[in-house]
Amino acid sequence: MKTVLIIEDNLEIRENTGEILELTGFNVLSADNGRYGIDLAMDVIPDVILCDIMMPGIDGYEVIRQLKSNPITASIPFIYLTASGEKSEVKLAMDMGACGYIRKPFDVDELVNLIHTYTP
Template identity: 45%
Template structure:
């Protein structure tokens, strides 16, 4: 089963995203806090991370930098979710090593399209245990 970590400060978005992923057979970890998200990643080793950029405690850029500097987390596909689609935002994420972007609001086709493009095809589709 594929494990997805959602780091999103909006409860509504976080819960909706978690439900979409769970219905597709994912095991979902979710938090609204970047620091807690990093701790969850270290203990649970998710297969993919979906992270908001603008959060009140630690922004998504900082979370991504921490992932890329950690040998255990550095290769996990990391997808930014953002309401901002300015080229400077995308450029910053690319510079830090983001693997993809979802521009809010997005639908399930966009969500699973970006996830599918980043996961190992040998592990897709997820098997429900």
């Protein structure tokens, strides 16, 4: 079973996304902030990370920067799940090493297919 780490500060979105993914057959872990998400990613080494960009404290850009700079977590596929769809933000996310970018509200099939695309 593939493990998905969701890093999202919004409780409702975090819980709903986790529930959808569990019903689709994934093992789901979640973090309510960037710092805890980074720590959890280093401890568990999930198959894929879904991360919001705009979060208090450590935002999604800092999360990916720290994880991609660590050899232990650098190869984990990283997908941004965010409300923003500005072209400049999408480009920055991809330049930083994200393999995907999905806007909220998202299509469940699109999210699941993207996860399957980037997980072994």
